[in-house]
Amino acid sequence: MKSVTSTLTMILLCLYVSAQVGSLDNSFNGTGFRVDNPTGFPDKYDIASAMAFTSGGKIIVAGRVENDNNFLLLRYTAAGVLDNTFGTGGIVWVSTVDARAYGMAQQTDGKLVLVGWINPAARDFCVMRFNSDGSFDNSFGTNGIVSTPIGAEFDEARNVAIQNDGKIVVTGYSTNSSHNTDFVTVRYTATGGLDGTFGSGGIVKTNINNFDMAEGIAINNTTGAITIAGTSNGDSQDPNYSNTGSGDFTVVRYTSAGVPDATFGAGGIATFDIGGTGTYDEAHSMAVQSDGQLVLAGITKRNTTNSGNSDAAVIRVTTAGALDVTFGTSGKVIANYTGFNSDDDIHSVALQNDGKIVIGGSVDAFSNPLKPYGLLLMRLTAAGALDNTFDGDGKAAADIVPADNDFGYVVALNNNRIYLAGTSGDPRDLAIAAFQNDGTSLPIVLSQFYGQKQTNKVVLQWTTSMEENVAQFVIERSSDGKTYKAIGTVPATGNSTLTRNYSFADQSPFTNANDYYRLRVQDVSGSITYSKVLIINFSTELTTSLQIFPNPVKDVLQVQIPAGFKGTTSLQVFDLNGHLAKLNRINSDGNALNTTIDIATLPTGVYMLKATDGSNSVSTRFVKQ
Numbered sequence: 001m002k003s004v005t006s007t008l009t010m011i012l013l014c015l016y017v018s019a020q021v022g023s024l025d026n027s028f029n030g031t032g033f034r035v036d037n038p039t040g041f042p043d044k045y046d047i048a049s050a051m052a053f054t055s056g057g058k059i060i061v062a063g064r065v066e067n068d069n070n071f072l073l074l075r076y077t078a079a080g081v082l083d084n085t086f087g088t089g090g091i092v093w094v095s096t097v098d099a100r101a102y103g104m105a106q107q108t109d110g111k112l113v114l115v116g117w118i119n120p121a122a123r124d125f126c127v128m129r130f131n132s133d134g135s136f137d138n139s140f141g142t143n144g145i146v147s148t149p150i151g152a153e154f155d156e157a158r159n160v161a162i163q164n165d166g167k168i169v170v171t172g173y174s175t176n177s178s179h180n181t182d183f184v185t186v187r188y189t190a191t192g193g194l195d196g197t198f199g200s201g202g203i204v205k206t207n208i209n210n211f212d213m214a215e216g217i218a219i220n221n222t223t224g225a226i227t228i229a230g231t232s233n234g235d236s237q238d239p240n241y242s243n244t245g246s247g248d249f250t251v252v253r254y255t256s257a258g259v260p261d262a263t264f265g266a267g268g269i270a271t272f273d274i275g276g277t278g279t280y281d282e283a284h285s286m287a288v289q290s291d292g293q294l295v296l297a298g299i300t301k302r303n304t305t306n307s308g309n310s311d312a313a314v315i316r317v318t319t320a321g322a323l324d325v326t327f328g329t330s331g332k333v334i335a336n337y338t339g340f341n342s343d344d345d346i347h348s349v350a351l352q353n354d355g356k357i358v359i360g361g362s363v364d365a366f367s368n369p370l371k372p373y374g375l376l377l378m379r380l381t382a383a384g385a386l387d388n389t390f391d392g393d394g395k396a397a398a399d400i401v402p403a404d405n406d407f408g409y410v411v412a413l414n415n416n417r418i419y420l421a422g423t424s425g426d427p428r429d430l431a432i433a434a435f436q437n438d439g440t441s442l443p444i445v446l447s448q449f450y451g452q453k454q455t456n457k458v459v460l461q462w463t464t465s466m467e468e469n470v471a472q473f474v475i476e477r478s479s480d481g482k483t484y485k486a487i488g489t490v491p492a493t494g495n496s497t498l499t500r501n502y503s504f505a506d507q508s509p510f511t512n513a514n515d516y517y518r519l520r521v522q523d524v525s526g527s528i529t530y531s532k533v534l535i536i537n538f539s540t541e542l543t544t545s546l547q548i549f550p551n552p553v554k555d556v557l558q559v560q561i562p563a564g565f566k567g568t569t570s571l572q573v574f575d576l577n578g579h580l581a582k583l584n585r586i587n588s589d590g591n592a593l594n595t596t597i598d599i600a601t602l603p604t605g606v607y608m609l610k611a612t613d614g615s616n617s618v619s620t621r622f623v624k625q
Helices: 001-020
Strands: 033-036 044-053 059-065 070-076 089-095 097-108 114-119 123-129 145-148 155-162 168-175 181-188 203-207 213-219 227-231 246-254 269-272 281-288 296-302 310-315 331-334 344-351 357-363 375-380 395-399 406-414 417-424 429-436 446-453 457-467 472-480 485-491 500-506 515-522 526-528 534-537 546-548 556-561 564-577 580-589 592-596 605-612 617-625
Touching: 001 472, 001 580, 033 457, 059 114, 059 429, 070 114, 070 429, 089 485, 097 123, 097 168, 097 181, 114 168, 123 181, 155 213, 168 227, 181 227, 181 246, 181 395, 213 281, 227 296, 246 296, 246 310, 269 310, 296 344, 296 357, 310 344, 310 357, 344 375, 344 417, 357 417, 375 417, 375 429, 395 429, 417 457, 446 515, 446 534, 457 472, 457 515, 472 500, 485 500, 534 592, 546 617, 556 564, 556 605
Parallel strands: 044 097, 044 406, 044 429, 070 097, 097 155, 123 155, 246 281, 281 344, 344 406, 375 406
Antiparallel strands: 033 429, 044 059, 044 417, 059 070, 059 097, 070 089, 097 114, 114 123, 114 155, 123 145, 155 168, 168 181, 168 213, 181 203, 213 227, 227 246, 227 281, 246 269, 281 296, 296 310, 310 331, 344 357, 357 375, 357 406, 375 395, 406 417, 417 429, 446 457, 446 592, 457 500, 472 485, 472 515, 515 526, 515 534, 546 556, 556 592, 564 580, 564 605, 605 617
16 A cells, blocks of 8 residues: 555656646647757758747747858647648748848738848848748748848848838847947838838937847837837957947837937936946847836846856836836846856746746756756746746756757747747757746737717727737626626737727716726637726716826826827826836827826836827826825
């Protein structure tokens, strides 16, 4: 009996370990990972750097053959098998063009846009577009390829995003006349031409502080603002460049015309020293929360020479371009896999729908003294603490090929899995691993939700900037804020990275009590999530002033903007020192409207709320508890 109990205990322990969040998911390829040599040649260096997903859950991986300089695309089924309906046996190898790919974006029609550099003489920005089956899209550029020289020397594109009008925005860096590099952003038309309405002939260059490298990009499809993230004052170890810097996390925001946004940071630029004096910092990835705040991830080193071990570094930046002091320690999180001594190289960040933050890269924590690197994941709570429900301490590592080094370069979330892709071996082969997770990526980004009283009805309007497998919106109403009933449904687009506008008219609102509205967002699997609650008092007369409640407030401030505001209306929250602490933008049509502002992360104190459309302006004060 004793041996049976012991055996049963071991079985239960094995079952527990195999199902633990943060462990490899063996339902992916039978092992939780796979390593591929997509070219078939043993001496090629194959590296993954970007991922996307089809609506059916297939995994698209983009990268490069580094020593031969070729673009790569692979597509896997959710079971971890190369998808034979894509390219040739699941692989697209652009062996005829001397170019490297780094970033990828998927259009709503399933086409794939890859960016990097092409090498006709010096390196130029390169954009390639592929059809959903992996073939070149010949309607784009010349046979699916566009190249753009920026400066006289090396120009490298690192990331890409798609606007809701189909225009393609690419970011990276270009070498300037001082042999340092500048942030560069280029906007193309949907067919691959330079967009002359953006910057100077479609190109914007920003010199921040010597050696500047942009790697992250996000587009606000409501306002058109373009946000770029990366490192300024970096340290160049490339003989083609010349700078020895201490590195700063850096964010730049432009208007849709390519002009620095003066409402963000200092003249559109925000820089952050992560480790303090005597350290070196690099930002490699950026994600955008549903409230518009930015999460940047990268590394910090305990010296200024860009040598020695790295720690994981994450910051959260407000919509005004300041550190969110409610996150981590004064807006920053620094973590190390072993506690102090390991080399943690973080390259990517992704957000779960519960607000938790997943970062990925590699760590030298394994027993092979010559090949100690394996894949690394960390998960933080929304407040910036290591999440102990993730592999016990918020940190997970996997030595997928113990005889070789493994390096992770891109993390992505889908269907209760965390995918981490990169490279393994020497020569390097493309690697992808699937880890078990208990939270999914954000299925939807609800960028606006507001309502208007119109005679005897209430018109609700909302905007999404991203949807993933969303089935429908169920509009719910309550008279007391506790018991809600469904009053209608609106079909969702389903899958989209573009701005989508929706509306619903409540023809019979409560006229003698508050109307509490919320959206129940339902995905194709039946899972649901809720919007913030919008409160409209139908019996209250409209005024010409800015109305807010409750006041004092703890988390969500209800706002009523008077009639007369048209176009883009900014809702600005200032502290008593005049610093911009929060910024929301909505579209007004001249009618009074109700909306909300989430101020839960603001420190306690007195604030001023100002609404302005450029011609009209109203303001009021409130107390944050």
